[in-house]
Amino acid sequence: MKPLPRNSTATDRRLRAASAPPAPASELALIGEFLERLWAEQGSAKLTLDSYRRDLEGLAGWLHERGSGLLGLEPRDLHEYLAERNANRYAPRSNARLLSSLRVFYAQQVRRGAIALDPTAALASPKLGRSLPKALSESQIEALLGAPDVGTPLGLRDRAMVELMYATGLRVSELVGLPALAVNLRQGVLRVSGKGDKERLVPMGEEAQHWLERYLAQARPQLAQGKSRTALFLGRRSEALSRQQFWSLVKALALRAGIDPGRVSPHGLRHSFATHLLNHGADLRALQMLLGHSSLSTTQIYTLVANEGLKRLHSAHHPRG
Numbered sequence: 357m358k359p360l361p362r363n364s365t366a367t368d369r370r371l372r373a374a375s376a377p378p379a380p381a382s383e384l385a386l387i388g389e390f391l392e393r394l395w396a397e398q399g400s401a402k403l404t405l406d407s408y409r410r411d412l413e414g415l416a417g418w419l420h421e422r423g424s425g426l427l428g429l430e431p432r433d434l435h436e437y438l439a440e441r442n443a444n445r446y447a448p449r450s451n452a453r454l455l456s457s458l459r460v461f462y463a464q465q466v467r468r469g470a471i472a473l474d475p476t477a478a479l480a481s482p483k484l485g486r487s488l489p490k491a492l493s494e495s496q497i498e499a500l501l502g503a504p505d506v507g508t509p510l511g512l513r514d515r516a517m518v519e520l521m522y523a524t525g526l527r528v529s530e531l532v533g534l535p536a537l538a539v540n541l542r543q544g545v546l547r548v549s550g551k552g553d554k555e556r557l558v559p560m561g562e563e564a565q566h567w568l569e570r571y572l573a574q575a576r577p578q579l580a581q582g583k584s585r586t587a588l589f590l591g592r593r594s595e596a597l598s599r600q601q602f603w604s605l606v607k608a609l610a611l612r613a614g615i616d617p618g619r620v621s622p623h624g625l626r627h628s629f630a631t632h633l634l635n636h637g638a639d640l641r642a643l644q645m646l647l648g649h650s651s652l653s654t655t656q657i658y659t660l661v662a663n664e665g666l667k668r669l670h671s672a673h674h675p676r677g
């Protein structure tokens with residue numbers, strides 16, 4: 357297959373992947389069995405299992421074109437597959453995630469005796485630089501929060517969602533997955549189910565709570581259309597919003613606010629929440645609890661963001677900067 361051009365985008369790669377030959381039914385069954393065992397043994401989150409499924413189905417379809425299958429994978433096949441992905445501009449982080457998926461899969465196949473040797477064992481993961489999260493400035497956040505038309509039910513919902521995400525630092529999957537019963541307006545907290553179904557209580561803050569109360573009183577009953585719905589945030593057809601729908605919503609609000617949509621994402625709101633808290637003196641341990649990170653080292657990357665901001669401030673204003 358001809359490699360994608362140098363200026364290809366993530367959307368181009370998704371379209372290329374969608375047009376690739378599907379994996380045969382036998383391979384799909386093998387992948388399904390792997391995921392069921394993994395869920396039973398480790399209780400892996402749905403998003404993790406979905407990621408493993410995509411990675412394995414992509415490789416299985418590629419191998420099927422070459423007359424092979426997942427259990428017949430040779431190291432040279434994997435080298436060729438990764439070389440093709442590199443030619444199609446897949447990022448090192450994407451390839452590292454793919455290798456992680458394959459290692460989990462093949463480790464399980466070795467344990468159950470389906471294969472004798474793990475074909476990924478001798479392959480090193482690509483080296484990844486420590487990437488700094490992209491956070492919006494506080495003025496950009498204000499512009500984004502002011503973008504929804506709160507005179508409409510959907511606009512009021514959008515304002516409540518963006519306010520809540522910036523005020524709490526929720527992951528987008530946590531935000532769209534919130535049930536209405538997760539909200540405690542009297543105490544001003546949310547009960548959030550995070551990665552690995554770990555629950556945590558997250559304070560909302562007065563401003564986010566104000567917009568959430570308005571949404572619940574004025575907009576949600578209209579969006580529910582008299583039906584009983586468990587999801588907190590609803591679409592125009594009373595359905596729960598998906599991550600993709602919220603992604604599109606945030607991009608549209610950024611455009612309306614005069615912000616480059618390429619710089620804005622739902623995850624960027626989470627980064628902005630964490631960075632702005634640190635800039636205003638928040639404790640790193642408290643931030644870890646709010647973000648739902650299992651390890652403090654994951655949270656510490658935000659201190660790098662704060663330090664980068666201080667360096668830019670020094671460079672811009674110090675006479676010898």
